[in-house]
Amino acid sequence: GAVVSQHPSWVICKSGTSVKIECRSLDFQATTMFWYRQFPKQSLMLMATSNEGSKATYEQGVEKDKFLINHASLTLSTLTVTSAHPEDSSFYICSARGGDIPGPQHFGDGTRLSIL
């Protein structure tokens, strides 16, 4: 149980392109979803937290107009990187938590984004 699917796994695109990443909880309802970014050999960095039906809460230093998050249902959240540039290249990982608080976050497989 507690499976989270993240798509796509890899994205390579040109600078200026907008990229959408989907995160789905397959067998549970995700009350809260989290979006992380991780650079090589560094710790996970929380970008934003989203609850179904409400606006995402962004961490300090994360541009909400650049990283658009939508959590329209209890099983789906999307992250759109708008007008991506090479410095946005990173490993983006979503996680989801069900109704149990506190409870574990279950992670998707991550999306490796490379901007040329």
Add this chain to the structure above:
Amino acid sequence: GQNIDQPTEMTATEGAIVQINCTYQTSGFNGLFWYQQHAGEAPTFLSYNVLDGLEEKGRFSSFLSRSKGYSYLLLKELQMKDSASYLCAPMDSNYQLIWGAGTKLIIKP
């Protein structure tokens, strides 16, 4: 402030036992999670401790002492596939996980 302290890297032998220690300081506390992360992959959930004591789950056990701000993950009968980073993540008063850089565990034959 909030802080996590784990060794950066550890090496152990296949078949042996290894203990990965973690000390933490958080604003409030709602339990502590251990995750495993293989290189280039997302973390996977291993264990959760909210009360003091030892939680055993197969080859992996996790211990918590809230008064000392201390936890450890114990891995027994090490296998090559256990080579990974192990992340200690306490949960603060806002139910947010606090992430450190983790401990990279290298298993040698």
